[in-house]
Amino acid sequence: xxxxxxxxxxxxxxxxxxxxxxxxxxxxxxxxxxxxxxxxxxxxxxxxxxxxxxxxxxxxxxxxxxxxxxxxxxxxxxxxxxxxxxxxxxxxxxxxxxxxxxxxxxxxxxxxxxxxxxxxxxxxxxxxxxxxxxxxxxxxxxxxxxxxxxxxxxxxxxxxxxxxxxxxxxxxxxxxxxxxxxxxxxxxxxxxxxxxxxxxxxxxxxxxxxxxxxxxxxxxxxxxxxxxxxxxxxxxxxxxxxxxxxxxxxxxxxxxxxxxxxxxxxxxxxxxxxxxxxxxxxxxxxxxxxxxxxxxxxxxxxxxxxxxxxxxxxxxxxxxxxxxxxxxxxxxxxxxxxxxxxxxxxxxxxxxxxxxxxxxxxxxxxxxxxxxxxxxxxxxxxxxxxxxxxxxxxxxxxxxxxxxxxxxxxxxxxxxxxxxxxxxxxxxxxxxxxxxxxxxxxxxxxxxxxxxxxxxxxxxxxxxxxxxxxxxxxxxxxxxxxxxxxxxxxxxxxxxx
Ligand code: NAD
Numbered sequence: 001x002x003x004x005x006x007x008x009x010x011x012x013x014x015x016x017x018x019x020x021x022x023x024x025x026x027x028x029x030x031x032x033x034x035x036x037x038x039x040x041x042x043x044x045x046x047x048x049x050x051x052x053x054x055x056x057x058x059x060x061x062x063x064x065x066x067x068x069x070x071x072x073x074x075x076x077x078x079x080x081x082x083x084x085x086x087x088x089x090x091x092x093x094x095x096x097x098x099x100x101x102x103x104x105x106x107x108x109x110x111x112x113x114x115x116x117x118x119x120x121x122x123x124x125x126x127x128x129x130x131x132x133x134x135x136x137x138x139x140x141x142x143x144x145x146x147x148x149x150x151x152x153x154x155x156x157x158x159x160x161x162x163x164x165x166x167x168x169x170x171x172x173x174x175x176x177x178x179x180x181x182x183x184x185x186x187x188x189x190x191x192x193x194x195x196x197x198x199x200x201x202x203x204x205x206x207x208x209x210x211x212x213x214x215x216x217x218x219x220x221x222x223x224x225x226x227x228x229x230x231x232x233x234x235x236x237x238x239x240x241x242x243x244x245x246x247x248x249x250x251x252x253x254x255x256x257x258x259x260x261x262x263x264x265x266x267x268x269x270x271x272x273x274x275x276x277x278x279x280x281x282x283x284x285x286x287x288x289x290x291x292x293x294x295x296x297x298x299x300x301x302x303x304x305x306x307x308x309x310x311x312x313x314x315x316x317x318x319x320x321x322x323x324x325x326x327x328x329x330x331x332x333x334x335x336x337x338x339x340x341x342x343x344x345x346x347x348x349x350x351x352x353x354x355x356x357x358x359x360x361x362x363x364x365x366x367x368x369x370x371x372x373x374x375x376x377x378x379x380x381x382x383x384x385x386x387x388x389x390x391x392x393x394x395x396x397x398x399x400x401x402x403x404x405x406x407x408x409x410x411x412x413x414x415x416x417x418x419x420x421x422x423x424x425x426x427x428x429x430x431x432x433x434x435x436x437x438x439x440x441x442x443x444x445x446x447x448x449x450x451x452x453x454x455x456x457x458x459x460x461x462x463x464x465x466x467x468x469x470x471x472x473x474x475x476x477x478x479x480x481x482x483x484x485x486x487x488x489x490x491x492x493x494x495x496x497x
Contacts, residue, residue: 002033004179006042006203007186009049010196015042021176021205026092026322027312029360035179038204040211043171046200047217050142050169053197058139058167062115065165071192072161073109076102083153083184088313090178091152092321092362093276095313098153105157107445108463112161118468119166128494131480137472139167140219140243144212146233148225149175149324150279150384156185158449159222160199162467164189171218172201173208177324213237220471222462223247224281226382227408227454234457245458245470247450249382250410253286254439255399255425257416258293264437265415266300272413272439273388274308274366277320281455282411282433282440285383286372287390288399294392298347298370301388305348305366308386311355322362323385329362332385336367339378339389345370350386374402382408396421404430409452413439432456 004023005012017039025032057065076083084098091098111118121135145159156172163170174182182201189199202208209229212218213236223233223246230248237244254272256265272284289297313321323329333351340346350365364385372379372389379389393399403412413435414425422436432451435441443449443464450461460470 004033004035004183004203006036006038006046007183007201008042008046009200010190012183015039015045017042017204023090023177023179024325024362025089026324026362027314027358029326029358029362032089033180035176035203037176038202038208042204043202043208043211043215046171046202047142047215049197049200050171051217053195054139054141054169057164057169057195057198060167062119062165062167065167066113066115068193069109069113069115069161069165072189072194073106073113075188075192076106076109079184079188080106083181086180086184087152087178088321090180091149091279091324092313093279094316094318094321096316097276098313101151101154104442104445105154108157109161111445111464112165115165118465119472127478131478133476133478135474135476137166137468137474139472141168142171142218143168143220143222143471144171144173144218146173146209146212146221146223146225147175148281149177150276150281152178152181153185155224156182158224158462158467160185160189162463163222163471164194164198166468166471168220168471169198170200171212172199173204173212174201176203176205179203209233210236213242214240216240218242220244221246222470224462230457243470245450245460245462246456247281247462248455248457249384249408250281250283250451250455251286251379251382251406251408252282252284252411252413253288253403253406254284254413254415255288255290255396255403256293256297257396257414257418257421258291259417260293260415260437261417262293262296262300266297266304268415268437268439269301269388270304270308274305274320274386277323277364278386279324279384280440282442283384284413284439285387285389286379287388288402289390289392290396290399291394294390298368298390301390302347302368305350305368305388308366310353310363310365312358312361320366320386323364324362326362328384329364332364332383332387335378335381335383335385336387339369339372339376342376342378344372344376344378344389374405396424400425400428404428407454410455411435411441411451413437413441432461
């Protein structure tokens, strides 16, 4: 049996923890490997190595750090295919989609190679007579990243390059459901010349997460996952004095206005709802049909949902692959059952989908509900599967209110040709990432990624300028040199002049 190890102090190790967890190939339903589940002694070893590495790494000039990241970037490019294959093997998503994930992660590395530029402080000459002031941003120390199963390369790369470029050491605790990519990433950082202990991987489940949250040697925790766990991570991490950014789940709505280009809108919705089998935090799971567009929208969507090409992720001609585990498949199917019981109209039913030759794979077909209302479980829960719910509303104001009343606020979009409506939407909607005729408005690496409301706990979004702020603390320095004007002891609050 292939065992997926930790990477501590630059070395692959099975560590001290005795527990193991099965890792499946979702397309076949078979156990492909086992991952070690670390315990507190494994975390202790990683923190000790990081503490040692931090002494030199934090003193390494940003330009030198950036040069390592340039090499990381090249290695990621060269090994894109291998990384994508590792993602597909354990997550199940289509290989071409996995390649896209690697590219979006690589772009954060590219942004982080600007370390000397992004770490520049501000300088003000002559804040008072003979006195100058400047600011600098310094690393926090050891940062941990706790990541979800659905982007095993991209989400760790939202965090690690930013933490490392800014002079921190980084410990990754990936999802135990698809952990192989984390080991490849650690190997790539090492091969690029990153000193041992600066990027490490500790494998584990909730016990490892809680050990991280309580460890006094870790200064910051960057988390991405579901909302209940994000809340827990934020509460426990901050109670232990850590800086925490915890990105949670989502229920992303797209408003479809009657004046939209229906054909393009349907293309956009199908990709955004069913791509990666709906296992994306930015997936569109609710289409809000405004006025008389609803009937034609549902007709077009139902045709497309029924004709999705579903199969193993290794075949790029497929539109979507399986769900990640049998448990997740049972949960998604159960929610579809509830939707039917609670009175939604099931237009396309993906339950019971069986792929010939892959009978034990965790597959479900594309599912579409119409006439969904806000009291139904399929509206309230984040399904995280290929299930699109259509809610009908009479006008734009009701659509906007629906989104703003929803507890989540990750991504949202509007499809319209009308500038006034689009402007009213972007201005008034309560969500962190907004698209106008763009279904999945994931910000590029040089902007920052994050939601509002129950989709993010903490003060900072991920990567881009917000990532720099999260992984550094500000220091303001005020200087006066002996030759400057002196006025003797001052007992009042200093003011300029
Ligand atoms: P999850 O919350 O189950 O797991 C995330 C991480 O938390 C994993 O590393 C896991 O080991 C750990 N964990 C799980 N249960 C825990 C517990 N009880 N105590 C402590 N730690 C625990 O999420 P997932 O199923 O891996 O990923 C899917 C979720 O992530 C969805 O809700 C999705 O919306 C969300 N997500 C959000 C974003 C975003 O940017 N907002 C991005 C990707 C995924």
